[in-house]
Amino acid sequence: MAEAEALVEVWRGPFCESVHRGHAVVWDADGGIVAAWGDPEQVILPRSSCKMIQALPLIESGAADAFGLSEAQLALACASHNGAAIHTDMVRAWLGGLGIDPEEALRCGPQMPGDPDARSALIKTDSSPCQIHNNCSGKHSGFLTLAKHLGAGPDYVDPDHPVQVAVKSAFEEVTGETSPGHGIDGCSAPNFACTVTGLARAMGHFAAATGAGNARDRAMHRLTRAMAAHPVLVAGEGRSCTVLMRAMSGRASVKTGAEAVFIAIVPERRMGVALKIEDGATRGSEAVITRILCGLGVLDARHPAALTFTNGPIRNRRDIVTGEYRLSGSLSDWTA
Known part of the structure; x- marks a missing residue:
């Protein structure tokens, strides 16, 4: 078994202060592995990076069309959002349209929003965050929509619930693996393990989905395009997913996950990317996914977003440049 590979160095002046090691795979839908770093067979929990897989049953079951979900709602079903008004207003309207009380039905738990304006508004009014502020409330709205369509019970995060049974089936089919198990995510839903x-x-x-194939092909295509068309719904202002998708002008869809997992979907190259940074550092996963996107030719390495995530610079509280990131090993100049 291969070990994690040093992928990102963090420099302070003339000193390499930290190193982020990890695993990454670039997969060609027509030919298998194009490139790999670390151990391609490392078993991981994808966390929120796999939300588009978790949303497949929402479309394949007919629930999305039965309830008239928009492209924007499909993007939100794949989101780890900031809890900004653009996100929470949509969740309220979505569940309200289904006749569902969010606080009674959601199982994701309350979370202080990451969006500065939304957070400030709660603090100023001495209000507590609720479940619609949870970064996964869009995904859970999708789960609730599917549960309503199936006529299933309220505990949709139970691994034996029809919603999660459908999610697991889709997950194993698209990864091509039998999952060795699951962990419980921060939002209380099961998160199924797989290899990188x-x-x-x-x-x-x-x-590789074109939208002209079978039900799964059409579902995949809809979700990929929804994410690319609505980057601010997938994450939020200032977040790497939103910034990178905007920088690529819809040429790829990307999604981060907790503990430094990151994926990319690149339709024009018919390629998928998955990576995991061993120490769970987000700055490491952001640097690696950005560099791979540049190597795939869908992101200009000179774009400010690309430079920010792959180089920095790192600044202190007085805005003095104190260091930089450096991609290490074969990743630094890789192209496909």
């Missing part, structure tokens, strides 16, 4: 290769393979399937 399995996750990249799944993203390769999404990348």
Whole structure:
């Protein structure tokens, strides 16, 4: 078994202060692994990076069309959002249209919003965050829509609930693996494990979807395009997913996950990417996914967003440049 590979160095002046090691795979839908770093067979929990897989049953079951979900709502179903008004207003309207009380039905738990304006508004009014502020409330709105369509019970995060049974089935089919198990995510939903290769393979399937094939092809295509068309709904202002998708002008869809997992779906190359930074550092996963996107030719390495995530610079509280990031090893100049 290969070990995690040093992928990102963090420099302070003339000193390498930290190193982020990890695993990454670039998968070609037509030819398998194009490039790999670390151990491609490392088993990981994809966390929120796999929300587009978790949303497949929402479309394939007919629930999305039965309830007239918009492209924007499909993007929100794949989101780890900031809890900004653009996100929470949509969740309220979505569930309200279904006749569902969010606080009674949601199982994701309350979370202080990451959006500065939304957070400030709660603090100023001495209000507590509620479940619609949870970064996963869009995904959970999708789960509730599917549960309503299936006529299933309220505990949709139970691994044995029809919603999660459908999610697991889709997950194993698109990764091409039997999941060795699951963990419970921050939002209380089960998160099924797979290898880094399995996750990249799944993203390769999404990348190859044309919208003219079978039900799964059409579902994958709709979700990929929804994410690319609505980057601010997938994350929020200033977040790497939103910034990178905007910088690529819809050429790729990307999604981060907790503990430094990141995926990319690149339709024009029919390629998928999955990576995991061993120490869970987000700055490491952001640097690596950005560099791979540049190597795939869908992101200009000179774009300010690309430079920010791959180089920095790192500044202190007085805005003095104190260091930089450096991509290490073969990743630094990789192209496909």
